[in-house]
Amino acid sequence: MPCLIDTNVLIHALSGNAQASVLSRIDNAIANQARYSVVTRMELLGWNGHTADSRRETEVLLAQLMEIPLTPTIVALVIDIRSTITIKLPDAIIAASALVENLPLMTCNTGDFKRIAGLVVIDPFVA
Numbered sequence: 414m415p416c417l418i419d420t421n422v423l424i425h426a427l428s429g430n431a432q433a434s435v436l437s438r439i440d441n442a443i444a445n446q447a448r449y450s451v452v453t454r455m456e457l458l459g460w461n462g463h464t465a466d467s468r469r470e471t472e473v474l475l476a477q478l479m480e481i482p483l484t485p486t487i488v489a490l491v492i493d494i495r496s497t498i499t500i501k502l503p504d505a506i507i508a509a510s511a512l513v514e515n516l517p518l519m520t521c522n523t524g525d526f527k528r529i530a531g532l533v534v535i536d537p538f539v540a
Contacts, residue, residue, distance in 0.1 A: 415446045417481065417511040419520035420453040420503075422537055427457075427471060438537040442519055448479045450510040452503045481510045498528050508532055 418439070425431040426439045457471050481487075483506065490509035494500060500508070504522075508529050511518040517533035518526060526534050 415448065415516055416442050416519045416535060417507065417514065417516045418442055418447045418449050418453070418478065419507055419518060419522070420449075420456045421521045422519050423449070423453065423457060423471075423474060425521065425537070427467070427474060432538075435537050439519075442537075443477050446479065447519070448481050448510075448514065448516065449475065450481050450507045451483050452506045452510075454480060456503065481514055484513070487513050494529060500525065500529075 422439060425435060431439070454475060457475065458468065463471070487506065487509045490513060491502070491505045494505045494509060495502070504525050507520075508518065508526055512529075512532055517535050519535045519537055520526060521536065521538060523534050523536050526532055
């Protein structure tokens, strides 16, 4: 089943320090046509600590996934979400992207998203 992968999950995948079971869940998600929000591309590639190699590795990983762009429908849902609960703008965009695309969200920060009605959250650290 496809899902939307949050930035923090891809950071774990790129770190090389994640447990084999977590990497397996991430690899399975990628193999099952996982997607990511445009916000994730901005967060990952906008990191100022990249080396040429780490940037290239990040670009290769993102190329394996489909990006969900910021659309008027997603923007409207972000506004609805942020008008009812306190949540960071990037997280609201990621959550709205998952909801609009009818995808569960794979994230390590389940607490950031638990108050969003209708959002199914998957923690890659939990079997």
